Amino acid sequence: MECMKMKIGFIGLGAMGRPMASNLLTAGYEVHAFDVVEAAVKEMEGKGAIGHPSAGEMAGHVDVIICSLPNAKIVEGTMCGKNGVFENCKEGTIIIDMSSVAPNTTKGMAKKAAEKGIHYIDAPVSGGVSGAAAGTLTIMVGADDETFDKVKPIFDVLGKNIYHVGEAGGGDAIKMVNNLLLGCNMAALAEALTLGVKCGLSVETMKQVISVSSGRSYALDAKLEKFIMAGQFTGGFAVDLQYKDLGLALEASRDEKVPLPMTAAAVQVYEMARAKGQGREDMSSIVKVWEDLTGAKIHGEADPQKGA
Known part of the structure; x- marks a missing residue:
């Protein structure tokens, strides 16, 4: 046909x-x-x-x-x-x-x-x-x-x-692995930004240096300036969806007997964001969890000279 x-x-x-x-x-x-x-x-x-x-x-x-x-x-x-x-x-x-x-x-x-x-x-x-x-x-x-x-x-x-x-099943497997990395990278970025701010670094400085250094990731490229520094979390990829994808990875890990300790920890970060009512916001909004816990100011820290 x-x-x-x-x-x-x-x-x-x-x-x-x-x-x-x-x-x-x-x-x-x-x-x-x-x-x-x-x-x-x-x-x-x-x-x-x-x-x-x-x-x-x-x-x-x-x-x-x-x-x-x-x-x-x-x-x-x-x-x-x-x-x-x-x-x-x-x-x-x-x-x-x-x-x-x-x-x-x-x-x-x-x-x-x-x-x-x-x-x-x-x-x-x-x-x-x-x-x-x-x-x-x-x-x-x-x-x-x-x-x-x-x-x-x-x-x-x-x-x-x-x-x-x-x-x-292969398509689901590769997407699951990809989104596991995305979710964990985003959680790590939120933690790193929080630590940097508490140590006296500006978000702009971290963006400039990490963007050309070994800590660079898709999460940094796609989420830092457009969402976190802009202080807006509408659109994008929702916390609820990323939470679901990490859950699929944990489900597969039980089936295949593969421990996923970093994934399990990341799930709890997204769970905290969901508990705060951020489930429909972009996944990068998890930085607000760390802001609340530490008093750090991360989101909305765009460089005013760039007109952001």
Whole structure:
């Protein structure tokens, strides 16, 4: 079957799913849509999608199903629940889970799907809402070679950097490892900034020196000036989402018997931020936890000469 003739079902029209589904429509695909929020379906219908009252009802009308859902419990309920996707999709249907779940969750779902003649692959993403809108996401795909080749043109619409990293579960594994590093790096940056301020250093000085030294990280490049020094924590990558991703790493660590002491400590930092009501703020807002504990002034310390 020619890829452009594939009918695509999209489940989950939230902050990430909506722009991805829109890009598929723009590329010329026939897109069928479902979300528990009826207004989201109506919005996609206004753009040319075919709306459906349930995921199960939609499943029988399409060749490929993409889902972008909040967590593993919702994914499993959508796929395996009564009148769900697995009950209603055609044999040979390809299901692409772009949600962030633990690798073993995906492996279990793929096994159940295979028993029904369904191809189940994982393809979590990095790049945020802006990347989803621009079609420049990094997509990490766990799939067999044949299935990956069939859906690669779809990924090319949604992302710029497409990595086939192994069998089902591989995509979730590499994203989990990446986000473990991001979360721990951010927690370490917040601690380091606090210590520096308490030792008499300015945030601007630390930015200038660390940016060209061995302590440099993505967290410093992406979060220090734009969020912390600007004193604004809207948008970005939420504390709640980073907390969830670290939790997935701890879940995998139990399955694989791998101790993760630094990850476990970082989880508590994000838990403190959540307890303070910062769950929806950018992950860099964890600096406020350390400010409250130590009296250090970190956020909002932009260089006034730069007009920040």
